Amino acid sequence: MGSSRRIECIFFSEFHPTLGPKITYQVPEEYISRELFDTVQVYIITKPELQNKLITVTAMDKKLIGCPVCIEHKKYSRNALLFNLGLVCNATTKTCALEPIVKKLSGYLTTLELESGFISNEESKQKLLPIMSTLLEELNATGACTLPIDESNTIHLKLIEQRKDPMIVQEYDVPVFTQNKDHFIKSQWDLTTQQILPYIDGYRHIQKISAEADVELNLVRIAVQNLLYYEVVTLVSIFQYSNVYCTTPKVQSLIDDKSIQEECLQYISKSGQRASLRDVFQLYCGLTPGTTVRDLCSRYAQQLQRVDERYFLLGIPALAVGHT
DSSP states (O other): OOGGGOOOEEEEEEEETTTEEEEEEEESTTOSOHHHHHHHHHHHSOOGGGTTSOEEEEETTEEEEEOOEEEEOTTSGGGEEEEEEEEEEETTOOOTTTHHHHHHHHHHHHHHHHHHOTTTSHHHHTTHHHHHHHHHHHHHHHSEEEEEOSSSOEEEEEOOOOOOOOOOOOTTOEEEESSOGGGSOGGGSOHHHHHHGGGOSSSOOHHHHHHHHTOOHHHHHHHHHHHHHTTSEEEEOOOOTTOBEEOOGGGGHHHHOHHHHHHHHHHHBOTTOOOOHHHHHHHHHTOOTTOBHHHHHHHTTTGGGGBOHHHHHHOOGGGOOEEO
8 A cells, every 4th residue: 555545553442431441452552652542532432423423633643533433232331332443644644545444344343243242352352453463464565455353254445546536528528548448348337338438439529429329418428527537538629630739748658668659559550551650750749839730641641641640649648649
């Protein structure tokens, strides 16, 4: 797991009938000082209005995430069992991806307690320490953990990468696949997406896809926005010969990276032909401010004999060809 989401400590806190709130276990030991715990304990073992809710609190350069649990039953001292299994990170850590982990752990422990008295039984509660050690190690190392607790209970946890919200899709935007379309399994998408996938070719804009696929426009926009979120497609402008395109310094990767060369030449060559790297690089260098596609086609007619200018201007993401 990246350092931006690294877990520094896992702790288990509970309410003792005579001692009050305390930390029973923490990995590593003594990571949470007495001073820090005294500062935040009201957010660890909480009042009823904050129980079973995710709570994140920052204090003394640490960020603590917990989900305080209260199980009410007359068999417990004071008729309730209060506990919290939480995580500690650096104060600057982005913890959005960790919050579902904490919520799921509280659910696991609640289920274990209700089924077998796992928390209230001192002998079984001691198993928490090695469990917490494994969780800390594996979540930091791989972002995932599968840990059997007993014959009928296994902990399954995985950190899900948080992505930024994609841009709003307009009816004039043109979606283009960021990878080979054949690599995607059609059945993994919803029915609307399955219906529009054959019409995503880098030329058809959203409105045209809607008309040809016979899918309502807003549904197409939502489906493409979902594909954007998972970085399956990117958006380009409608191809016109009056457009002006420019390359960025990333076009140098076409010379430096053999895999990009092969991908690019295969992508932009006309059917049954093979463009040369020299011609293609010369064409990309010809994309200058003020030069329209029509101008480019006139100046480099010989180089374009084996190159499809529409695919050439779509390029590949690594080349960063942009419309101005």
